[in-house]
Amino acid sequence: MNLTLHVWRQAGPELSGKMVVYKANDISPDMSFLEMLDVVNERLTDNGEVPIAFDHDCREGICGMCGLMINGVAHGPMNGTATCQLHMRSFKDGDTIYIEPWRARAFPVIKDLTVDRSALDRIIQAGGFISAPTGGAQDANAILVPKESVDNAMDAAACIGCGACVAACPNASASLFTAAKVSHLGLLPQGQPERYRRALAMVEQMDLEKFGSCTLHGECQEACPKEISIDTITRMNHDYIRARLIGTRP
Amino acid sequence: MSIQLDSRIPSGPLAQKWDRHRFEMKLVNPANKRKNTIIVVGSGLAGGAAAATMSELGYNVKCFCFQDSPRRAHSIAAQGGINAAKNYQNDGDSVYRLFYDTIKGGDFRSREANVYRLAELSVNIIDQCVAQGVPFAREYGGLLANRSFGGAQVSRTFYARGQTGQQLLLGAYQALERQIARGGVKMFPRTEMLDLVVIDGKARGIVTRNLVTGAVESHAGEAVVLATGGYGNVFYLSTNAQGSNATAIWRAYKRGAAFANPCFTQIHPTCIPVSGEYQSKLTLMSESLRNDGRVWVPKKAGDKRDPRQIPENERDYFLERKYPSFGNLAPRDIASRAAKEVCDEGRGVGETGLGVYLDFADAIKRLGRDAIKERYGNLFEMYERITNENPYEAPMRIYPAVHYTMGGLWVDYNLMSTIDGLHVTGEANFSDHGANRLGASALMQGLADGYFIIPNTIGDYLGSHKLQKVDASHDAFRSVENEVSERTKRFLSIRGTRTVASFHRELGKIMWDYCGMTRNEAGLKLALEKISALRTAFWHGLNVTGSDVELNQALEKAGRVADFLELGELMCIDALHRSESCGGHFREESQTADGEALRDDENFAYVAAWEFAGEGHSPTLNKEPLAFENVKLTQRSYE
Known part of the structure; x- marks a missing residue:
């Protein structure tokens, strides 16, 4: 396959960037999207140019480190697929592909296609946990958990923290990310004692990080590589409102 | 020997050691x-x-x-x-x-x-x-x-x-x-x-x-x-x-x-086979799949039929045949070698011949497609995304990979x-x-x-230990910082003609060919020569662009590959010295009549702890003898 790439190049955080055109010839349809970029980078290096910076690590769709806007779609055209699991067979010979970083005020660009997503870690810090210091746990089978609860919790817990939901949202809201964690923990008996405090604190942190508000466009669940449902946002809103009503303090 | 290997294992009966130690x-x-x-x-x-x-x-x-x-x-x-x-x-x-x-x-x-x-x-x-x-x-x-x-x-x-x-x-x-x-x-x-x-x-x-x-x-x-x-x-x-x-x-x-x-490296038996030169990584298919999947190859070498057309009596379920009591759940080292063996016999499947089938047809018949989806749904999807083949319809193809x-x-x-x-x-x-x-x-x-x-x-x-107060202003930190900076700058100053990845690929091939699933004396000696030559080529021919005061992923990788080029050598030295076979370390010279790993407990029941002896010097071997007081050493059998 022969492709034309338009890639966002930006040398550093405070510098301005621009789209640069590269030819990507002789690409195999069995390559992953990132392997295609590897090939482009090898060729750039051979020509003495600086390769394109992009984040990636496990390349099996679970670490959440990769994430590119491909033709304006977070993680590209394949549903339920992170960028690293997207293969070139999803494109046609002669295609033009636009590749950009996640765009959101809360995700400043570091270089080229690499952004700073530490805001997501700070949302977890605000309350995305169950306080269970090591050592004091009772027997694992002492609390029965209905299969349905744990299955629903697992659906939400599958979030890989890639930030595609933020990038896809017209408001750059992190609601799906936050709601996934609120739901995972709030659906389990172990998560009940901190349930309302957690929802309140995490939502407030999301606002502090300058993520936008949710207006239920639903773009996030379309972009999510783990296909997490916006039903989780309903649950988060419920828990948040209840926290406010009962006067929970973060 | 300058290192003292004191394992500090607490005294007393096995079951009380940790409690007593605490x-x-x-x-x-x-x-x-x-x-x-x-x-x-x-x-x-x-x-x-x-x-x-x-x-x-x-x-x-x-x-x-x-x-x-x-x-x-x-x-x-x-x-x-x-x-x-x-x-x-x-x-x-x-x-x-x-x-x-x-x-x-x-x-x-x-x-x-x-x-x-x-x-x-x-x-x-x-x-x-x-x-x-x-x-x-x-x-x-x-x-x-x-x-x-x-x-x-x-x-x-x-x-x-x-x-x-x-x-x-x-x-x-x-x-x-x-x-x-x-x-x-x-x-x-x-x-x-x-x-x-x-x-x-x-x-x-x-x-x-x-x-x-x-x-x-x-x-x-x-x-x-x-x-x-x-x-x-x-x-x-x-x-x-x-x-x-x-x-x-x-x-x-x-x-x-x-x-x-x-x-001691583990080669995992169930990974998606390599598809091309550009490949950057191998993807594992969980061992849990072997709970329900059956591993097989055609009995006849070079049988290129669609697997679904191959009748039952022309299939060799080789793990079930060789290890009836553990069957498809034989341990990883054994399952990997068995897969390599059938591929070496020309019975491997897929375009490259380096693959075996992992077949769920029987499990789907027995438990239904939904039950299989519930257990392994995300793995099946991952397989399909990578290979473009549907494992509910046709068997998966798998091959061992370093894990x-x-x-x-x-x-x-x-x-x-x-x-x-x-x-x-x-x-x-x-x-x-x-x-x-x-x-x-x-x-x-x-x-x-x-x-x-x-x-x-x-x-x-x-x-x-009474530890003196030390902070980062201590001279020792300055001198190590300087070494680190100089090393980083050196990668940028070579300005050769080859990318980091090309050296890494070449090293990987040497390691896989000579220090992979099976090893032998001649191969390991050859690998040592090849690695040494590759290291010289690296320090003369590396090309890293960009600078050291920015995000520079090629520069990061250069440092890692430089270390792999030294570690690979130590792995081969260790593999060469341990002339017995054990677990994932299979020396062709040491096998049982059935081709299983043959240990040499008399000479090798020890941990080989290698000590750095300075640049350009061979590392020093220190031995920690392994004492077995509770289990009896036996030839490992899963038959």
């Missing part, structure tokens, strides 16, 4: 704990759990990872499960049985006391993780579910769909983030450890490079914990993440930490290396898996080390 260890009083800074490198199960737990205890912790968040650590990719001797299934499991299976699975090349402790702690891990909200699979009644894994005849593996590693890591990550918010842990993401600082014989800190700005910085502390994972990427193609590397442990080795059993390294820095029972104060946890150490790791045991070891062992043993080290 009582005998020194404690640090709560008010003094916060005066101690502990440096933890790595944020996976072994590092993240350790950092969180030590902060809970009151220590002042600094934690480092090269990724953009601690949640990315490669523990996250573990699929199938975690073992624990809970015996919830009432199928005859016990701490002793898990201990025995693990010792035998490791082909009697690990320490009894360490492995017993691991089995003992396995039950606490499950309790801890459930308390944190890890959504392990459950039965309809609300009790925890189990599945079976290789090398065991009981069902003791706990799992969260095919994402067990992810869920366990998120549990540890959330505990860690809680401590970061509390101020007990200072987190340094996008920061790579590039050297260890040793002062008066004790590990007192590290020198790091900020991967965004390129700044070289020093961090001082009272103790250092390396939890930096394995070195499977020395093979270029492996199931490891792209960033997984050996630099932290290799720098520590060059500062005096002994490297134990470097040649895990049992070798690592030598540690004593307290997980301390041969450098005082330098502790090593998880895959980065050598301690528990001998010459072959059983499935679902890596998560168990990472969390046992991180949650339960190091938080206790670190106190014993701090309580029994």
Whole structure:
């Protein structure tokens, strides 16, 4: 396959960037999207140019480190697929592909296609946990958990923290990310004692990080590589409102 | 021999050693704990759990990872499960049985006391993780579910769909983030450890490079914990993440930490086969698939028919045939070699002939498509995304790939290396898996080390050593910083003609061909020559563009590959010296009449701990004899 790439190049955080055109010839349809970029980078290096910076690590769709806007779609055209699991067979010979970083005020660009997503870690810090210091746990089978609860919790817990939901949202809201964690923990008996405090604190942190508000466009669940449902946002809103009503303090 | 290998295994009966040791260890009083800074490198199960737990205890912790968040650590990719001797299934499991299976699975090349402790702690891990909200699979009644894994005849593996590693890591990550918010842990993401600082014989800190700005910085502390994972990427193609590397442990080795059993590598039998030269990694298909999938190849060499057209009597279910009592759940090293053997006979499948079938047709017939989807749905989807083939319709094609390294820095029972104060946890150490790791045991070891062992043993080290106050202004830090900066600049100054990746690919091929699934004397000697020549070519021909004061991923990779080029050599030296076969280390010269690994207990029942002897000198071999007081050494059999 022969492709034309338009890639966002930006040398550093405070510098301005621009789209640069590269030819990507002789690409195999069995390559992953990132392997295609590897090939482009090898060729750039051979020509003495600086390769394109992009984040990636496990390349099996679970670490959440990769994430590119491909033709304006977070993680590209394949549903339920992170960028690293997207293969070139999803494109046609002669295609033009636009590749950009996640765009959101809360995700400043570091270089080229690499952004700073530490805001997501700070949302977890605000309350995305169950306080269970090591050592004091009772027997694992002492609390029965209905299969349905744990299955629903697992659906939400599958979030890989890639930030595609933020990038896809017209408001750059992190609601799906936050709601996934609120739901995972709030659906389990172990998560009940901190349930309302957690929802309140995490939502407030999301606002502090300058993520936008949710207006239920639903773009996030379309972009999510783990296909997490916006039903989780309903649950988060419920828990948040209840926290406010009962006067929970973060 | 200058290193003293004192394993410090506590006295007393096996089952009482850890309990007794916990009582005998020194404690640090709560008010003094916060005066101690502990440096933890790595944020996976072994590092993240350790950092969180030590902060809970009151220590002042600094934690480092090269990724953009601690949640990315490669523990996250573990699929199938975690073992624990809970015996919830009432199928005859016990701490002793898990201990025995693990010792035998490791082909009697690990320490009894360490492995017993691991089995003992396995039950606490499950309790801890459930308390944190890890959504392990459950039965309809609300009790925890189990599945079976290789090398065991009981069902003791706990799992969260095919994402067990992810869920366990998120549990540890959330505990860690809680401590970061509390101020007990200072987190340094996008920061790579590039050297260890040793002062008066004790590990007192590290020198790091900020991967965004390129700044070289020093961090001082009272103790250092390396939890930096394995070195499977020395093979270029492996199931490891792209960033997984050996630099932290290799720098520590060059500062005096002994490297134990470097040649013990695990080749996992069920990975998606290689499809082309451009390939950057191999993807594992969880061992749990072998609960229901049957492994086979055609009986006739060169049979190119569609697998569904090949009648039952023309198929060779070779694992079931050779190992009737374990069948498709034979341990990894054995299953991998069996697959290689049938491919070498020309019976491999797929375009390259390097593949065998993993077939779910019988299981789908027996249990229905929905039941199979419930168990393995995400793995089947992943397979289809990568290969464009539907495993519900046609059998998967799989082939062995490098997955895990049992070798690592030598540690004593307290997980301390041969450098005082330098502790090593998880895959980065050598301690528990001998010459072959059983499935679902890596998560168990990472969390046992991180949650339960190091938080206790670190106190014993701090309580029994009077440490002088040292901060990062000490001269030793300046001199190591200079070395690190010079080394980094050197990569940029070569200005040769080859990319880092091209050297890495070539090294990987040498390692796979000569130090992979089977090894022999002539091949290993040849590999040593080839690696040495490649290293020279690297230092003369490397081309890295860009600068060292920005995010420069090729520069990061150059440093890692430079270290792999040295570590690969040590692996071959170790493989050459160990002329027996054991576990994943298969020397063609040493096999039974049936082609199984033949150990030589008389000459090799020891841990080989290699000591750096200076640039250009051969490393020194130190031996820690392995004493077996509770189990009888036998020829490992799964027939």
